[in-house]
């Protein structure tokens with residue numbers, strides 16, 4: 001019997017089993033790759049496939065391999081050695097392969113010659129062989145149902161203005177009034193010189209809307225996740241997060257000093273296994289999930305996560321970037337949609353840049369958490385406050401959303417229409433259903449980028465979502481629906497795409 005109660009297994013037996021698990025995950029003949037091939041590049045495995053394989057290995061040997069254990073492991077041999085060491089209780093050799101290899105350095109003075117820059121150029125040439133780059137397309141107008149690209153009005157199906165709050169006459173007026181009163185900048189960190197009554201009113205409005213005791217607002221949505229996770233979770237804590245989480249969560253996890261581990265998307269059983277294995281360890285355990293996933297458009301089973309966080313004494317954080325202002329009877333987000341108790345979600349994260357139509361991020365939570373963050377969240381303390389017109393426009397947007405449900409009702413009518421029509425045309429809409437994110441699966445990066453360019457020629461703007469935002473080979477056109485769209489505009493987009501997909505053999 002090995003140290004952790006596993007039956008004794010030799011290194012070669014473990015190697016064979018780990019190899020077999022990867023072969024199954026890749027759906028490849030086991031002889032097609034070696035134990036020393038690079039897992040992330042040589043085998044063409046995306047990180048989601050790696051998470052699934054690692055979950056299987058953990059189940060097979062009843063161990064937990066945290067992010068820090070596997071960082072630096074690049075081969076099946078390295079992974080098998082890690083499993084062998086772990087089940088035999090050899091802590092010392094848990095260090096990564098990288099630590100044991102002699103590192104070679106190549107001093108650079110010209111960044112244009114660096115591998116990272118040359119890699120970018122090569123990827124651009126491969127992905128956009130026809131020259132059209134779907135990134136950084138300038139929109140020189142308000143972005144609502146339409147926008148102006150190259151002087152031409154197009155139907156805009158790529159923005160996050162879900163409820164039309166950006167450009168709403170009342171939010172614009174609120175912003176103008178705030179500029180007259182406060183100017184355009186906070187002109188300081190709020191902790192010291194930049195505080196305003198307006199910001200306190202905004203935070204109260206967010207806390208009331210999200211049914212929490214308090215809320216805190218930072219200047220960027222991405223940065224709010226990063227600074228919250230790294231300031232709230234410390235050495236001795238543990239973060240367990242969905243493998244499909246947004247980059248801002250993954251980066252925040254990496255920046256925090258807590259141990260961490262990803263679980264396969266929405267895999268409640270694996271999450272429960274992990275929580276069970278760590279239940280006697282760590283001071284705080286934080287489960288992090290999203291309300292609506294930004295690349296697939298699915299709504300997470302939040303009540304199940306609430307059940308697990310209660311059973312295993314954890315904190316639950318939900319990123320409401322795409323659910324706040326979208327789902328629920330009154331577009332209130334996950335608690336509204338699932339009729340949760342206000343305390344079921346401990347940390348409600350949201351961005352101001354999507355349904356709320358401005359820019360910034362918030363954490364809504366119990367007053368003790370928010371009080372702590374006001375003094376210790378570095379991205380808040382050491383950064384200037386949100387710009388006053390944004391704060392005023394956002395507060396107005398919340399007021400409008402709470403007093404009038406008509407934009408949310410129209411948004412859902414539009415979503416239902418668009419998803420139904422895509423399905424009728426035979427398109428694969430991934431996990432879309434009730435959220436404003438409706439992806440249409442295409443396949444390769446090149447095909448998704450080309451179709452995006454062709455649709456723009458037809459007067460429809462939709463950006464492609466490509467690797468690494470989605471797994472290799474699963475690139476998609478990511479439509480985002482707004483309450484401002486008319487049914488005619490949505491129909492024009494679906495029929496234009498269907499025509500192109502038929503012509504190019506994507507649809508039979």
Ligand SMILES: Cc1ncc(COP(=O)(O)O)c(C=O)c1O
Pocket residue numbers: 220221222223225246248290294319321322351352353354359360
């Ligand atoms: C799930 C999720 N969280 C956080 C963010 C960051 O928000 P922002 O774009 O407002 O910085 C995004 C942005 O798209 C997101 O999709």
